[in-house]
Amino acid sequence: MIMLRDLLIDRDVFLDIRRKAIDSDENSAEEIELLEKAVFKRLKKKRSIKKYKKLGVTKADLKEIIELADILGLDVLDGPSNYEIAQEHQEWCTICGRCCRESESIFIHKDELNVLLTFNPDLKDGIIPNKQYPGHYELKDIKPCKYIDPETNRCGIYDSRPQVCRSYPLVLIDSGGKTRNIINLRHSCNYSVMLILEKSIILFDEAIRRLEQG
Ligand code: SF4
Ligand code: SF4
Known part of the structure; x- marks a missing residue:
């Protein structure tokens, strides 16, 4: 059975990018897990698994989409960059300090x-x-x-x-001679959680569109 994320990115390419991200990332695995849990909770409220169940969408799909949103800039899929999304939504910062x-x-x-x-x-x-x-x-x-x-x-x-x-x-960060903006994956930062959520929604909707098109 095809997983939703496979419609967006080749699995081997994803695993390679993920490995590199983990090697260079300052965020601990525990921190990332907490952030992904926070995003998962909010994503479930925005995108119903029940509604898409007949298409074969599962909770595991939602989790995989969030994992992809952690590490992939949407500009590679012709979407907005991390910078563009962040600039558009400065209200996500709760000024918690x-x-x-x-x-x-x-x-x-x-x-x-x-x-x-x-x-x-x-x-x-x-x-x-x-x-x-x-x-x-x-x-x-x-x-x-x-x-x-x-x-x-x-x-x-x-x-x-x-x-x-x-x-x-x-x-x-410097990535192979090019600079790019990555998200500091902190579960305690509402701005980070909302950024990943926004990206996850865009990725989820695009994957569903591709799934429905067959
Ligand atoms: S931790 Fe995040 S939400 Fe809090 S002040 Fe800093 S950027 Fe804003
Ligand atoms: S870390 Fe210090 S210098 Fe930077 S924004 Fe916060 S208060 Fe200002």
Whole structure:
């Protein structure tokens, strides 16, 4: 029996991309499992398995679609990129402040250092050489970041915050010489959960369309 995801991507290609994503991913397997559970719960409310049961769609199909949404940018299927979806839906950020309180490191690329310091010379005392990536930098006082307002969860240096903060929950990575935005798969970040949900819905609907067309 054909699984729904196989209508979207060759299984061997998927397994290869997944293996590479897991090798390079900072998210733990446990974290990804929790995020996928959160997305699964919401996806079941949006797309009925019962309705599509006669076509052979199962819970396992929904789970596979979510797994695909974790790692595949929809631009490869002529859909919107992670960046485009995130930009369209900034309301998904609940301003819970977890990203500013819990991040293990706030990365600063060597090329953005001067720009940041030009906009905000006071940052000089808050930036140190990056321990993991020599030649680059990071914020000094984190977990929580010292710039977060504890009452409003707003950033105290919003206009001169590092690029990683501007992009979150997307993370820019170097992939075979090209840069692309991947989603930081955090179950505690509503923005991440909603991004994966949105992608899963698009993928699910496209797979059903292909299934119905035969
Ligand atoms: S990006 Fe996510 S973790 Fe950060 S404030 Fe928004 S919802 Fe919370
Ligand atoms: S610099 Fe601002 S956006 Fe970045 S982690 Fe700190 S408080 Fe959050």
